Amino acid sequence: MARSETVKHLLSYDDTYPCPVCRFGQLSNITLTEAFGCNTCRHIFITSSRQNQLKIADREPAMTWRWNGQTWRGEHIGDLELSWVYWLAALALISFPPGLVGLTALIFPSPGGGMALFPIIWTGITFAAHLSIVLWLLTEAYQFPVWVYLKARWQRLFQLG
Ligand SMILES: [Zn+2]
Structure with missing residues (x-):
């Protein structure tokens, strides 16, 4: 018993x-x-x-x-607790590379013309790329079924509307 x-x-x-x-x-x-x-x-x-x-x-x-x-x-999560070290690493991964790209653009300004926007766009791409890496790692770590969740949410929205 x-x-x-x-x-x-x-x-x-x-x-x-x-x-x-x-x-x-x-x-x-x-x-x-x-x-x-x-x-x-x-x-x-x-x-x-x-x-x-x-x-x-x-x-x-x-x-x-x-x-x-x-x-x-x-159960698949186990005792995985994201400590501040991981968050700091994630923050660094997201902010450091685009920061570096942006800083380089500030120190060495482009000659202008059509190329003037390039560093800004490149900084944005770098930021998005590293953000998606971190988000992917998070969903992998927690095994959160993103697509199942979004699909269910979409169906729910459709049913209510
Ligand atoms: Zn369900």
Whole structure:
């Protein structure tokens, strides 16, 4: 018999839960199965042998969440906590290269004419490129299904409109 504090965390087929993928759908049990389905993004989840865990069944790589009684905690995230060192590194990665490009343009002004805009454009491109690297690393680190989320959001918008 499980201890009392784990019992309240156990998933019940009679309850509905917020969807961990699209974050506004409701998960409810699919009749006669051990699976849950979302009424918004239509993803199917199966409960694993440890009953407070939920695993997405129709997506690769498979992702697992644990229900803590209030919210889903991504098992794939583990103990990954982004410390300030990572944020500082990310900030440096985003701001340093475009800063360098911009600074170079200030120190060595272009002769003007058609080339005058070039350093500004180049600074912008450098900034966007490094920002996208950092955003990509963040989504990889948290395994956040960006496209699934955006798709569900778009469908929701479409349904309401
Ligand atoms: Zn959903």
